[in-house]
Amino acid sequence: MPLLDIGLLIVAGFFAGLVGFVTGLASIVSYPALLAAGLPPVTANVTNTVAMVAVGVGALSNSTREVADTGPKLWRWVLASAAGGIVGAAILLGAPEGSFEAVVPFMVAFAALALLLQPRIRAFAGERDLPRTYMLSLFVVAIYGGYFGAGAGVIFLASALILTSETIWRATILKSFLLGIANLVAALGFAVFGPVHWGAAAAMAIGALAGGWCGPPVVKRIPPSILRVVIAVAGFGLAGWLWMR
Template identity: 75%
Template sequence: MNLLDFLFLVVAGFFSGLVGFVTGLASIVSYPALLSVGLSPVSANMTNTVALVAVGVGALANSSREVADTGPKLVRWSLYSAAGGTIGALILWLAPEGSFESVVPAMVVFASLALLLQPKIRELSGGGDRPGIYSAALFAVAVYGGYFGAGAGVIFLAATLILTSETVWRATILKSFFLGIANLVAALIFAFSGQVHWVAALAMALGALAGGWCGPPVVKKIPPSVLRVAVAIAGFVLALWLWVK
C-alpha cells in the first residue's frame, strides 16, 4: 500500500464515520474503499470491522452523557451486543464464504421499510417498551454486525424505534455504541485470522474516529422525522448496491 492509498483510506474513513453515525451505513463507504485498494472481499470485510470500532469511540467521546443516561439497561444490552458480535465474527471466520450475504439485501430492505413505517407500526402495536423482544433483536443485529455489518445501523434503528420508547436522537447514539461493542469483540477475533490488513485498518480508523466524533452535533441539527426517512431511503439504496455488486 502506497502513501496515496493510505491518505485515500483516511478520507474514506472520515466520511464512513460521519455517514455511519448519522445513517448507520458506514460500510457503504468504507467497504468499497478497501476493495478499491486491492483487498480481497473477506480481508476487506474483516479490516472494515476492525477500523469501524473507531466510529463508536469517536461518537462516544462526543456523547458519553447520553449513553450513561441509559441506566442499568446499558450493561445488559452491552452484553447482548458483545455476545452477538462474537458469534457473528466466528460465523464469518468459519462458515463458507457467501453463505449469509445472499439474504442481506432482503434484511436491509425489510429494516428500511420498517423504519419508514415506524410511526404507524408503533401506533398499531399500542406503543410501550418490549424489553424482551428488543434484547433478542439487539443480539440478532449484533450477530449480523459481527458477520458483515452493512446496514446493521438501519436494522438497529428500526428495532429500537419500534420496540422501545427511545427518541431518534437517543437511538442514533445507542446504535453507534452497541454496534461499536459488536465490532470490537469481532475485531479481537479477527486479529487472529491473519486476514486483517493492519495498515489499511489504521488509515481507515484514523478517519473514522474523526467522522464519528463529528456525528453527534450533525444529528442534533436534523429534525427526527427527516433523519428517519433519510436513513430509510439510504437503506433502500444500500440494499440495491448489495444486490447488484
C-alpha cells in the first residue's frame, strides 16, 4: 500500500474515532476513506469493522471507571451486543449483497428522530427503565453493527436514552463500549472468513485508537441538550446520504 494511502487512513481513522465516539457516525468517515484507498466495497466493509474496534479500545482506556460503575447489568449488555455482532457478521458473509441497504436509511432516520424527541418520549414513558426491551434493542442494533454499522452508534444512543435512565454522557461511553464489543466479535469472524485488508486495517486502527481516546473529554465539555441535537441532525444527514447513494 502506498505511503500516501497509509497516511490518509491514519488521519481518517483519527477523525473516525473522534467523530464516532462523539456522534456514533464513525463509518461515515472511515468507510469512504477505505474506498478512496482503492479497496472494493465488501473488503472495505469488513476492514472497516476490524479497524473500528480500536475506537472502543481507545475510548475505554480513557473512561474505564464510568464503564465499570455500570454494575452487573453490564455483562448482560455485553452478551447481547456480542451475540448481535456474531449474527451481523454471519449475515454479511453469507447473505446476498444488499440485504439490509433498503431499510438502513429509515433505521438511522428513525433513531435521529427519537433522539430529538427523547425528553418527550421519556416523559410519556413515565421515566421508567425498560431493561428487557433495551436488551432486545442492543441485540438488534448489534446485528446491524456487525453487518455494516453506518449510524449504528446513533441507534445505540437513542435506545439507551429512551429505554434507560442513563445520562447522555454515560450513554455515549456505553454506546462506544458496546458497539466496540459488537465490532470485536464480528472482526474475529472476518479475520477468519472475510477478505480483510490487514495493512489498511492497521493504519486506520492507529488513528482510530487516538481518536477514541480523545472522545470522552470532548463529550464531557459539550452541553447534553446541544450534543443530543447535533447527533440527531448528523443522523438525518447520514440517513439522506445512505438513501441517495
